[in-house]
Amino acid sequence: MRKIVKKVLAVTLALAMTVQPVALKKGQEEVKAAGVADQFTIPTADANGRVGAKMPYTRYDSTDAVLSGGAILKTSTDWNPNNIATQASAQSYVGLPGSGSSVEWTMKTTGAGVTMRFTLPDGNGGTGVKGSLDVYVNNKKVKTVKLDSFWMWQYFNFGSGSPSDSAGAIGAFAFDEVHFLLDTPLKSGDKIKIQSTGAGGYEYGVDFLEIEDVPEAIEQPDNSVSVEEYGAVAYGEHGDRDTFDAAIASKNTAAFKQAVADADKKGMDLYIPEGTYLLDGMWTIGAENMKITGAGIWYTNIQFTSEEVSGGGVSGGNPNAKGSTVADGYCKNVEFCNMYLNSGLRSRHNEQAIYKCFMDIWADGSVIHDIWEEHFECGFWFGDYNGKIDYCDGVKVVNSRIRNNLADGVNFCQGTSNAVVYNCSVRNNGDDGLAMWNDQTMGAKDEVNNVFAYNTIDLGWRAGLLAIYGGQGHKVYNNYLCDSFMAAGIHFNTTFPGYKFSGSTPNTFDNNILVRCGTPKECWGRDYAAIDFEQEVKNIVFNNTQIYDSPFTAIRLLGTSYSNITFNDTTILGAGLSKQISDFSSSGYSGAAIRENANSSAVFNGLTVGAVVSDQTGKNTSTWPFYTDNATPKNLAGNDTVTLLDDDVTYEVPGYPKADTSQGGGVIDPLDGITGYDVALAGLSWKNESNSSSIEEGDKVTFTTAVKNTSNVDIPEGVAIQIKITVDGKGSYTNTTYKGGLKAGETIKLSPTSTWTATAGGHTIEATVDYRNKLPNELSKDNNTRSKSFNVQEAPDREPTYTPVTGRYDIQVLDVTWDKEIINVGDALTFTATIVNAGDTAIPAGQKLGVQFQIDGNPYPSPITWNDQYFDGLQPGQVIKLTATGGNSGSSWAATTGSHTVTAWADDSNVFGEMNETNNKYTKTITVPYGGVQYIENPDKPDDLDNTGEIEQPTEKPTETPTEPGTETVVTSKDVNVVGYQISSTLKGSRVVASVEPTVNGKNVVKHGLVYALTKLGDKDTGVKNIDMTVSADNYYVASFESTNNGNVDKVFGSSKTAQYYVMTTLFENQTVQEYTAKYKVRAYAVLSDGSYVYSDIYSYSVYNVASALYDGGKMPTNAGHTYLYDNILKLVNPSYKQVDYDWSDIVTSL
Helix, strand or coil, rough: CCCCCCCCCCCCCCCCCCCCCCCCCCCCCCCCCCHHHHHHCCCCCCCCCCCCCEECCCCEEEHHHHHEEEEEEEEEEEECCCCCCCCCCHEEEEECCCCEEEEEEECCCCCCEEEEEEECCCHHHHCCCCCEEEEEEEEEEEEEEEEEEECCCECCCCCCCCCCCCCCCEEECCCCEEEEEEEEEECCCCCCEEEEECCCHHHHEEEEEEECCCCCCCCCCEEEEEHHHHHCCCCCCCCCCCCHHHHHHHHHHHHHHHHHHHHHHHHHHHEEEEEEEECCCCCEEEEECCCCEECCCCCCCECCCCCCCCCCCCCECCCCCCCCCCCCCCCCCCCEEEEEEEEECCCCCCCCCCCCCECCCCCCEEEEEEEEEEECCCCEEEEECCCCCCCCCCCEECCEEEEEECCCCEEECCCCCHHHHCCCCCCCCCCCCEEEEECHHCCCCCCCCEEEECCCCEEECCCEEEECCCCEEEEEECCECCCCCEEEEECCCCCCCCCCCCCCEEEEECCEEEECCCCCCCCCCEEEEEEEEECCCCCEEEEEEEEEEEEECEEEEECCCCCEEEEEEEEEEECCCCCCCCCCCCCEEEEEEEEECCCCCCCCECCCCCCCCCCCCCCCCCCEEECCCCCCCCCCCCCCCCCCCHHHHCCCCCCCECCCCCCCCCCCCCCCCCCCEEEEEEEEEECCCCCCCCCEEEEEEEEEEEEEECCCCCCCCCCCEEEEEEEEEEEEECCCCCCCCCCCCCCCEECCCEEEEEEEEEEEEEEEEECCCCCCCCCCCCCCCEEEEEEEEECCCCCCCCCCCCCCCCCEEEEEEEECCCCCCEEECEEEEEEEECCCCECCCCCCCCEECCCCCCCECCCCEECCCCCCCCCCCEEEEECEEECCCEEEECCCCEEEEEEEECCCCCCCCCCCCCEEEEEEEECCCCCCCCCCCCCCCCCCCHHCCCCCCCCCCCCCCCCCCCCCCCCCCHHHHHHHEEECCCCCCEEEEEEECCEEEEEEEEEEEEEEEEECCEEECCCCHHCCCCCCCCCCCCEEEEEHHHHHEEECCCCCCCCEEEEEEEEECCCCCHHHHHHEEEEEEECCCCEEEECCEEEEHHHHHHHHHHHCCCCCCCHHHHHHHHHHHHHEEECCCCCCCCCCCCECCCC
């Protein structure tokens, strides 16, 4: 966990030992994600501004490349659908027909991130084939890139717009993308080459590369939990189907859902670290005021593995999704960002896939930004089809890459209003790129005031790049649309059910550019224009529109049912380029500037037309370049705002939007010109919260590495030094990037930002320094890894704890167990749930309190077991255990291979109207087969990092002056010390004994005191880090107290005769097991005469541990005190605690 925003401590540590954690209420300003939509301002339309999205990459097209080894530039000049070059950017790509054929570009920019658009044949049965291409930089091979056409290829018969997975007359989705990181960033002037080895015997094709600078990974933010804390494991590579692992995917799906649920309860955010996380089912989100963030689109990858209907995607507020536990419509004010998502889907399943990347309800101004998604049924489909109707009003999709989906990129549906898509790359989608459809299923309201602004929409291969099917008040502006296949550029019709265009407020389109948009007749059996109207479309206004090089007609207004259509300041340069003739709803015509009825009601104010290919039928010359079937177009004839240019007029087509360079600056390589350096992973250790390397099940373990510069060359500041630690080959625990420099011979200590929750048994950890190869020219990589093995002991059995609540009864599931320790495939497992009434009101007898046990979150009719025989009621605080007595396949579950989740669901029939229905489930993971806890025979010891002669360095260079509370530079001294602990049987409290010398570091001490932190309460880890242990810390669970004269004592407790000793007593409040076993950290501090702070080391303790040490050591001053420890603390926590006789001794203990 990370820092919780501090409010006011309701109960100070000076008065009570137990600090109850108080989760922030939803909607309070302290919640980081509150009002998130307001943080993303959308610029208004600007006739002189940028058109298209600001993206960080620069495109390198096939026409700018150098070809060799038999490579061929393939083009399409007539938009023939059977020539796959028609689907390439600007209708050209480079074919690589055999081994040695290559395409090469010279860099004009910099970057380590590469996106390659490629083509690869389909396989038999439409399931794709696997291949590869090699990457060379400056004629040196640097990478082999795996390719897979699994997600590609959808087929259409001539005249039909319905897709099929098996071969047909027209093969669409002929191109896909792959992206990868180079170890060394490209510089201007470098040459990057893509070369075929002829792998698989396939002919490959490359459309373009996009190169970009890649920022550092985003670190875990404050006020957040990580999915790794819930057992999620990074594994494999996104897009590599050979690395899909069913057991890991199942475990991760459960972990992700549980992490969201827990973070929501605590008022915290969610972090998904760097790595690829496999998920085997739909990820349902039920949260409010939460930020869900990854480490960045180049670092965090979510890979759904299922091919099935409803097999993946992220669903907001959907209670009916498989395995869902979220409340209907409960996904509000959520910020979702900074990751890449890919699916396992390759079929639309007859347009019933229900497998969108983002779907269902994202309400109350939720924002999804900096997302890279591809290969889903749709990228985003906002609309409610479950429970009562809810709306996605105010949702924003910003700064995202929405690509290579089987259907729509984004669809605002089912009443979605005041929603925005801004600054996105929308590419190669198999239906509308961006769409608004005001469907009224479930009685949804009409849609109003949606915005599509500053987007780049290209290479769509069905329907329209942008489509509006109804609503009013919508604004579409400053978008760049290009290269549609089987698709219009901007598409209007009223084919679909809904409110359609029933409103009176116009929908406006400003400053949009369309290049090579529209389609000839061969795909749908009908042509579509760059801007296309059909049926009863109303109230549309276009301003400042530019249309270039339309393969067929630039603007088509079919029929006469439309009304109130106005074009102001329209430019058409280039139309009819395919030279095809269509006979759809006409006697035959070729592509024109405008096709409309002679009596069209459309209004054109300011129209410039040029470079339209001549009429290919020879029948319509009298009205050309307008097609009105040789009847005089009344809205154009005599219109003095119409300007006709020559057919051979020279013009320039606006190019693809360039990379965003408006911020200035650029990439700096601090290692430029430096060689001969080398780092080694010199040490590896581990400790729990009590600073012990003896680990027990459930401990939060911090790993620490020693990284040494073994060379005689200094590594300068600014170079990223990063470590990664894996446990048993899984997980990915990484550090906050250290950039403070590393001098020759110097050693620093680096620890991951998150802890590992220990599980019983033997484990092997492996630590690697420079796992991202930020030090590419090291003398050796052989010393960058270190591994060790150690054992984790099983924790003693204790009754699970819970937090009592008041106001009514409340059923909570505390644990779920099974009856076998060693599990083989096929074993019959019987489950038991531990259940408590956490409320203050008795649950009456006579009604059934049932419990259901589910495997992998699968409800009935999947195999489940249950107990439905308990009718005795529950008193407040009463704990019962219910074991399965029945099921739809018997009372036990036959264990199957893999990692599974077991969920116990109490009151699954919702008999009791309790306070909180969200805590009725408890989930654990079970692995089959399982041989019991296995220990390592000769485990390693942790390296002694403190006796190597080096000084521990912070993970970031300290600043001289704090910029905000909690960021002070910590100075420690042995002259400030925590001496030990006492327990007072008369005051009923615990004491910390500390000391401070009169002068420290040559300065007089003017004040002194203690800093306390609550680090664990029951099963809850508060996430306090050592860096939080300062007087100025802004952390709810950290508090500091200045000592007074009443706390100063004359007795000498330690070795110093000159120190001032003082004590602080914290009184027991509830005298419960939870209070006595809570874990704390403490350190002493001193304020010096110059105002600076000096601290002691940090120590961990619990009341139970102190009592045990005092009792077993006979260190209480009286026999009554000795007996008090046993009767009131030790026996309460552990009823089998062994009694010992009293023996006089010293009254202070050290742990």
